Amino acid sequence: MKTIAPALEVITNSYGSSFTYAQHAEKTNSKAHLWHYHPEIELVYINGGAGKRQIGSHVSYYTNGSLLLIGANLPHCGFTNEQTGNINETVIHIKPEFLGNEFFVAPEMKRIQKILQKSKGGIAFGGETKKRIGDKIEMMEHQLPFERLMSLLSILDELEASDEYTILNADGMMLQMQTQDNDRMNVIFNYVKDHFQESIAIDEVSSLVSMTTPSFCRYFKKISNKTFTEFVNEYRVVHASKLLAEKPISINEVCYESGFNNFSHFSKSFKQYTGVSASQYRHESRIFIG
Numbered sequence: 001m002k003t004i005a006p007a008l009e010v011i012t013n014s015y016g017s018s019f020t021y022a023q024h025a026e027k028t029n030s031k032a033h034l035w036h037y038h039p040e041i042e043l044v045y046i047n048g049g050a051g052k053r054q055i056g057s058h059v060s061y062y063t064n065g066s067l068l069l070i071g072a073n074l075p076h077c078g079f080t081n082e083q084t085g086n087i088n089e090t091v092i093h094i095k096p097e098f099l100g101n102e103f104f105v106a107p108e109m110k111r112i113q114k115i116l117q118k119s120k121g122g123i124a125f126g127g128e129t130k131k132r133i134g135d136k137i138e139m140m141e142h143q144l145p146f147e148r149l150m151s152l153l154s155i156l157d158e159l160e161a162s163d164e165y166t167i168l169n170a171d172g173m174m175l176q177m178q179t180q181d182n183d184r185m186n187v188i189f190n191y192v193k194d195h196f197q198e199s200i201a202i203d204e205v206s207s208l209v210s211m212t213t214p215s216f217c218r219y220f221k222k223i224s225n226k227t228f229t230e231f232v233n234e235y236r237v238v239h240a241s242k243l244l245a246e247k248p249i250s251i252n253e254v255c256y257e258s259g260f261n262n263f264s265h266f267s268k269s270f271k272q273y274t275g276v277s278a279s280q281y282r283h284e285s286r287i288f289i290g
Contacts, residue, residue: 049086
């Protein structure tokens with residue numbers, strides 16, 4: 001069976017700059033659907049819209065845009081496509097040592113050093129922070145290189161000061177992963193991404209990475225801090241959230257289109273993951289969007 005490993009994305013700095021700044025109008029980010037990684041830390045602001053985000057072993061559904069800080073070599077999919085409905089997407093890439101190995105050791109850089117360390121697990125910012133910092137990121141489009149650098153450092157400092165954030169991968173999933181681990185997890189994630197609407201047998205997935213089922217279960221839990229079944233259910237619930245917010249189909253249809261084959265199990269899983277019932281989620285998402 002063919003599986004797709006994440007692509008190594010090669011990033012070149014913007015002209016006259018020590019980092020990369022790119023703004024994509026609406027759905028023009030061509031890498032949106034790809035599972036990829038890169039040695040650069042990524043700061044991305046999606047202005048408006050709603051969609052799915054998968055970063056490491058975390059998967060969730062965002063609404064009203066998203067502000068993310070993704071650590072070096074943390075695999076992720078793109079966040080926008082023709083269905084997202086975003087205004088634009090701004091992406092900044094910086095190498096961990098982009099200002100020299102000693103720069104962030106300076107006392108003034110202590111908070112920035114901390115936020116870059118936290119980014120290894122992937123961070124999503126919300127509330128006023130998302131809007132305020134998002135506006136500043138977009139303003140960088142019209143700045144000269146030196147002013148843009150100062151803005152970036154100021155933004156990173158503000159992000160560390162914010163308490164409106166969530167670490168997406170508990171305990172820094174993938175922080176210490178070896179190349180072999182990365183390859184295995186990529187095979188697993190891609191399989192789930194392609195087959196979550198079907199019945200997924202653990203023994204079939206374990207065979208894809210040449211492991212016995214018991215060894216695979218222990219391995220996945222150790223790497224991701226969740227069981228494989230929990231990960232698959234979360235992936236399905238996130239897809240269900242997207243359908244509930246975007247498609248005028250019955251909740252029963254949402255259940256089966258998301259890969260659940262039992263409505264009771266779907267209802268329990270959905271409430272456990274989101275804190276509300278599927279009908280309440282749909283009601284609240286319509287109020288929010290409307």
